[in-house]
Amino acid sequence: xxxxxRRTFIKAGVAAxxxxxxxxxxxxxxxxxxxxxxxxxxVQVTRLAFGTGTFSGQVQQALGQDGFTRLVxxxxxxxIRFFETAGSYGQSQQMLGIALxxxxxxxxxLMSKVTTGTGGDPMKSLEDLRRNSMTDxxxxxxxxxxxxxxxxxxxxxxxxxxxxxxHKQMILSHGASVHGLPALREVPGTRWLEIAxxxxxxxxxxxxxxxPDTGEPGNVPEVVDYTKQAKARGMGVISMKLIGEGRFNxxxxxxxxxxxxxxxxxxxxxxxxxxxxxxxxAIDNLNLALS
Numbered sequence: 559x560x561x562x563x564r565r566t567f568i569k570a571g572v573a574a575x576x577x578x579x580x581x582x583x584x585x586x587x588x589x590x591x592x593x594x595x596x597x598x599x600x601v602q603v604t605r606l607a608f609g610t611g612t613f614s615g616q617v618q619q620a621l622g623q624d625g626f627t628r629l630v631x632x633x634x635x636x637x638i639r640f641f642e643t644a645g646s647y648g649q650s651q652q653m654l655g656i657a658l659x660x661x662x663x664x665x666x667x668l669m670s671k672v673t674t675g676t677g678g679d680p681m682k683s684l685e686d687l688r689r690n691s692m693t694d695x696x697x698x699x700x701x702x703x704x705x706x707x708x709x710x711x712x713x714x715x716x717x718x719x720x721x722x723x724x725h726k727q728m729i730l731s732h733g734a735s736v737h738g739l740p741a742l743r744e745v746p747g748t749r750w751l752e753i754a755x756x757x758x759x760x761x762x763x764x765x766x767x768x769x770p771d772t773g774e775p776g777n778v779p780e781v782v783d784y785t786k787q788a789k790a791r792g793m794g795v796i797s798m799k800l801i802g803e804g805r806f807n808x809x810x811x812x813x814x815x816x817x818x819x820x821x822x823x824x825x826x827x828x829x830x831x832x833x834x835x836x837x838x839x840a841i842d843n844l845n846l847a848l849s
Contacts, residue, residue: 590844591637594825596794599731599752601697603667605826606844607640608633608837609798612830615643615650621832623653630657632834634666636841642828644671644702645687655692668693669796671702671735671755672716680719688728699729700755705770707740710748717750733793738770739777746787753794756785758824760817761810763802782822789823797824811839816847 590606608630610618618626630641641658643651651670658666670687672680688696699720701713713734723729733753736742745754757765758781765776785795797818801811818824829840 588848590841590848591639593639596698596731596753596796596825597789598792599698599733599794601667601731601753601794603640603697603826604638605848606638606840607642607669607796607826607828608638609828609830610641610643610650610654611647612804612832615647617830617832618650619648619653623656626653627657629831629834629837630654633831633837634658634661636837638837638841639666640669640826640828641666642669642671643691645673645683645690646671646702651687651690652692655690659692663694667697669698669700670696671700672720673702674704674713674716680716681722684719684723684728695728695730697730698753699723699732700753701734703737704734704741705737707744709734709736709741710744710750735798737766739766739768739780741770742766742781742784745784745793746791751788751793753796754785754788755796755798756781756788756824757799758782758785758797758818758822758827759799759802759806759810759814760821761802761806761814763805764799785822785824789825794826795822795824797822797827800827800829808839812843812846815840815843819844819847 591604593602594605595602612618621629641654643654668691670691672683672687701716720729720732724732731752733751733755735755736745742756745751759765760778762776762778765778766781767774767776789795800814800818806814818827831837
């Protein structure tokens with residue numbers, strides 16, 4: 559069930575030894591489909607992820623299973639090996655599970671997000687997510703849509719359930735996705751976090767403001783500051799809203815990608831796609847940002 563097999567470990571050690579013995583070799587240039595480690599979680603993902611939650615998954619679901627599967631396999635063949643879904647994305651979970659069926663599980667990473675609240679059984683919710691996604695384990699599990707300043711204490715039982723699932727190897731790493739500055743301000747000081755999912759672009763479109771999700775422009779400098787604080791404390795940072803929920807033109811999509819990596823210093827980004835051209839463009843834009 560653990561994706562990091564003994565064979566993979568041995569191969570990695572041999573490769574590292576070979577590189578150590580050749581001092582003249584240059585470091586491999588960063589690429590959109592290259593692998594990066596998410597801070598202290600030690601989970602490796604590709605810098606570009608495939609998101610399935612555009613407008614709560616409606617865009618991806620509208621493709622139908624066959625069309626969606628073709629899109630997922632196209633992304634996989636192009637080197638995107640990080641896929642994300644959530645309990646609130648409706649049938650996107652099941653559709654992604656079907657689309658990934660048959661691919662070697664250790665060849666890609668899978669992230670989901672659990673909706674928290676005062677009711678419900680956290681462990682059952684995690685089991686439901688696993689069953690819906692047709693997987694034995696998640697590489698990353700996030701607390702979804704944390705938007706209040708007291709979320710670190712209000713979600714303690716959900717945090718405990720995730721740690722229990724992690725002990726059972728149902729989950730390999732954990733974190734939270736935040737909406738709004740009150741929630742974001744708590745991220746750097748929350749020791750439970752290994753990974754933070756933070757909205758990021760250069761224009762503040764659909765980003766964190768004082769009151770979350772009201773359409774008010776986000777406070778870009780403050781978001782960047784807390785992102786850097788999280789990174790300094792060893793957290794991996796995943797960025798979302800890189801294309802402003804589809805509102806950006808090509809130039810702004812390029813600028814947003816460059817801003818996320820060069821200015822904010824995020825580790826990776828997730829983008830939702832509806833066709834192969836969008837996948838190709840996102841790869842090109844990220845490669846350009848990293849060059």
